[in-house]
Amino acid sequence: MNKPSDQHIALMNRLQEMQKDQQIISSINTALAKVLDKKSIGIILNQSFKDTFLCNEVIVLTTKEGGEFFYSSFTEKNDHHSYSSDIYLDQCIQSSEPVIFYLKNLSEKKTSTPSYFMNAKKMGMHTAVGFCLPSIGDQKNIIFLFYKNFTEFNDRLERILRGVSTQLSITIRNIFFFEKFDALSTSTPDSQKKTEPVGKEEKGNKKGFNGIIGDSEIMQQIYQHITQIASSSSNVIIYGETGTGKELIAQAIHDLSPSARKSMIRINCASIPANLIESELFGHEKGSFTGATEQRKGKFEQANGGTIFLDEIGELPLELQGRLLRVLQEKEVERIGGNKTIKVNARVIAATNRSLEKEVAEGKFRSDLFYRLNVLPIHLPPLRDRKEDIPLLANHFLEKINLKTGKKIKGFSQKVMDSMCKNAWPGNIRELENIIERSIIIAKDNVIREMDLPKIFKAKEANNDFHMKTLHQVEKEHILKIVENCNGRIFGPQGAALILGLPPTTLISKMQKLGIQKEHYVKKNEQ
Structure with a gap:
């Protein structure tokens, strides 16, 4: 067996380092995505951030309402802070990179020196690293990491900070949103509360990740993907079998988006007759057809400024797909029987249980509409691919159905x-x-001891080793098998890259994206 080259060893070490960094980013983002209050985010900032960035103290400042402390591990909450007079915050906001401040050079006599810098200096901090988080709306948030012994803020730390910065901004916005909602609920008389929509009252009390139950690795990846795309205004399409929870995913994206205060309008393209769906989507004028006794706004008008969820988009008649494409391109609709264009600005989230690529190939779905919708795809796994979540889901439904x-x-x-x-x-x-609902209703005891599962499905599972897999899973398993057969060798005439027909650097990049680590194949070959 040939000895690995220095270049090969260096590349593999680099790959392992990047995989570790990605795991850190994923872990912090997952923890932040579940936070809805300042106490919980304080725990993450005080523990995970200090451990990851090797700093001694952390504060987060916000420009909300003229400037205030969002979180501080050492500054008193009643310390006054004004964003309008803080030149150091402006430096961070204007810079696209982390800004380093040496506290020993700051004068206590200058009124421009903020109190948080002076307090940190008195505590023995010598250096501060400031970074402006991605903006959500008009509000900007700046994080400062304080060090007693500072060497350098290297590329690795900057990469991790950038990797968690978007989710940190979204979490801060969510906390402000829920604080405002709780304050409004507290100040609203009970008689008025009863008239509020139930969904609004429950927004702050959703279990799991915005009401989505599951802690499996594949769901954690989906949660991270949701938080990354939520702040965008680009179109999203959710792929998944019937019953996988596509509407819950759509609701989570809307709830975490800048347009969360607006409505998410839903329409199921499969449940409305073909002759009525055009009116549902785009509206109609009075007298435009038999039965049109009044003017009616379409779903796109109703969703203006918010989100429209087009469920089962694959069922949309071909003749209406062209009109939908025009709405997406031009951002305007024209009601049936009308001659006036109406500007609309709604984010589109579509969902389907079909393979739209196959539908396009068969001429059943317009390719131009597919590419317009398929900007940010999300692939939901079937329940059989996340069986570790079944106990969590079962207990959640048990509690829900008991009530x-x-x-x-x-x-x-x-x-x-x-x-x-x-x-x-x-x-x-x-x-x-x-x-589970059926089992609860017919249960004779306070514990469900029998469950009548459909025998046809149990027999099929017992006698058939075939399981549906995503392309991601198939690609990962295939690459891992080839690398194992090559005894972990990537480069050279007997390397996995040559067998797979890929440049070695491309293969290493693919392995990183698929989560294939050295221990996945080295252990087997050493046995």
Whole structure:
């Protein structure tokens, strides 16, 4: 076996370092995505940020309402701070890179020196690194990391800081939003609260990630993807089998977006007759067709400034796809029977259980509309690919259905839980919820000891080793198998890159994106 070259070793070490950094970024982003209050974000900033960036103290300042402390690990909350007179915040806002401040050079006599710098200096801090987080709306947030012993803020630390900065900004915005909502709820008389829509009252109390239940690795990746794309205004399309929770994903994207205060308008393209869907989407004028007794706004007008969710977009008639494309391109609609164009600005989130690429190839879906929608795709896994989430989902539905039915079922027997985890669930989460509801209703005890799972699906799973997999899973398994067969060799005539027909650097990049680490194949070859 040839000895690995120095270049190969250096590249693999670099790949491993980048994988570790990505794991750190993913871990912090996942933790931040679940936070809805200042106490929880304080724990992350005081622990994870100090450990990751090797700093001694952390503060976050915001330009909201003239400037205020959002979080500080050492500055008193009642310390006055004015953004309008803070030249150091302006330096951070105007710079695209982290800004380093040497505190020993700052004078206590100058009125322009902010109190947080002077307090840090008195505590023995010698250096501060300031960085302006990505903007959400007009509000800007700046984080300062303080050091007693500072060497350098290297490229690695900057890369990690940039990797978590967008999620940190979104989390800060969410905390302000929920604080304002809670204050409004507290000050609103009970008689008025009863008239509020139920969905608004529940926004701050959603379990899991914005109401999505699941802690599996694949769901954590989806949560991170959601937080990354939420602040964008680009179109999103969600792919997934029936019952995988596509509407919940759409709602989470809307709730985390800058237009969260506006409505998310829903329309199921498969549930409305073809002759009525045009009117539903674009509206109509009075008398434009038989039965049009009044003027009606379409869903796009209703969603103006917010989000429109087009469920089962693959069912949209071909003749209407061209008109939808025009709305997406021109940002305007024209009601049926009308001659006036109406400007609309709504973010489109579409969903489908079909393969739109296949539909395009067969001429059933317009390619130009597909490319317009497929800007930010999200692929939801079926329940059979995230079985580790089944216990969490089962207990969540148990609690939910207990409240709905007035039952007091305490849980599931181990036998039932094992059966649920082994079942194929072709109907996915929706099927799981329905069967749990049926089991709760007919339960004779306070524990569900029997569950009538469809035998056809159990038999199919027992006798068939075939499992549907995503392209991501297939590609990962194939590359891993080739690398294993090559004894971990990437380069050279007997390397995996040559067999796969890829440049070695491209293969290394793919392995990094797919999460393939050295220990995945080295351990097997050393045994």
